[in-house]
Amino acid sequence: MADAQPIAVYAAGSLREALTDIARNHEARTGQPVRLTFGASGLLRERIEQGEPAQVFASADTEHPQRLASQGGWQPVVVFTRNALCALTGPHVNAAPDTLLPTLLRSEVRLGTSTPKADPSGDYAWAFFRKADAVQPGAYAVLDAKALKLTGAADSPKPPAGRGTYAWVMEQRQADVFLTYCTNAVSAQAEVPSLRVVPLPATLQVGAAYGLAVRTDAPVQAQAFAQSLTEPAAQAVLQRLGFGRP
Known part of the structure; x- marks a missing residue:
C-alpha cells in the first residue's frame, strides 16, 4: 500500500513538462503521491543544503547532485537523461547552424543566457563560448x-502565470538570440510560433547530462520513483519531449 506522505522531488525547471507527466502516471499506477518542486538546479541544491527536505534531486547536470553526494547523506549520482544546447532566435534573426557564431558575434545582436552556477544552462552557454574561442580566437571575450x-x-524576473520563461523573454524582445536547452527552445517555439530553433553546429555542440540522486535515508517509495525514471515508461515520456537516452 502506498505511503500517504508525498515523495519530495526537486527537479530542474527544464524537466517540468516531462516530470509532471511521469509523476502523474506514477501516482495513477502506484497510488503514491509525488510533490514536485522545480527551479534552477544550482538554486535547488542550495535550498537542499540549507535543510529543505528533498528526497529525490533531478538536476540538469551532474555537478550539483554530486556535490550533495560528496557531502554525505546522498546516494551516488546516476545519469538518467540528456539534453543539448540550441539557439532560440527571434523572427528578425536569420541564422543557420553554420552562420550562428558569426551572428552571435555581431555587435548589434543581443545574446541572452541563463545564469552560470545558479542554473546549469548558463554553465553550458559558457562551455559553448569556450568552444567558440577554439574555432575563432577572441570569440570567448x-x-x-x-x-x-x-x-x-534567484532575482531573475519571472514570466506571468501560464507563460513559458523563454517564450516570454523572447516575445518581450529582451534578447535577439537565447542559448537554452533544445527542449526549452522547442517548447518556446510551440508557444510563440514565430521563434526559430537553430541547432549548434557539430564543432560547437554542448551536451547536457542530467544527474539523479536520492537521499540515503529516503523511504523506499522515493527510491522506487527515482528508479522508475530510468525505466522504459518514463524514458518514453522524456524522449517524446526531445530528451536523449542516458
Whole structure:
C-alpha cells in the first residue's frame, strides 16, 4: 500500500513538462503521491543544503547532485537523461547552424543566457563560448562580455502565470538570440510560433547530462520513483519531449 506522505522531488525547471507527466502516471499506477518542486538546479541544491527536505534531486547536470553526494547523506549520482544546447532566435534573426557564431558575434545582436552556477544552462552557454574561442580566437571575450544573464538567478524576473520563461523573454524582445536547452527552445517555439530553433553546429555542440540522486535515508517509495525514471515508461515520456537516452 502506498505511503500517504508525498515523495519530495526537486527537479530542474527544464524537466517540468516531462516530470509532471511521469509523476502523474506514477501516482495513477502506484497510488503514491509525488510533490514536485522545480527551479534552477544550482538554486535547488542550495535550498537542499540549507535543510529543505528533498528526497529525490533531478538536476540538469551532474555537478550539483554530486556535490550533495560528496557531502554525505546522498546516494551516488546516476545519469538518467540528456539534453543539448540550441539557439532560440527571434523572427528578425536569420541564422543557420553554420552562420550562428558569426551572428552571435555581431555587435548589434543581443545574446541572452541563463545564469552560470545558479542554473546549469548558463554553465553550458559558457562551455559553448569556450568552444567558440577554439574555432575563432577572441570569440570567448566577445560573448562573455555581451551575454545577458536573463534567467535562472534567484532575482531573475519571472514570466506571468501560464507563460513559458523563454517564450516570454523572447516575445518581450529582451534578447535577439537565447542559448537554452533544445527542449526549452522547442517548447518556446510551440508557444510563440514565430521563434526559430537553430541547432549548434557539430564543432560547437554542448551536451547536457542530467544527474539523479536520492537521499540515503529516503523511504523506499522515493527510491522506487527515482528508479522508475530510468525505466522504459518514463524514458518514453522524456524522449517524446526531445530528451536523449542516458
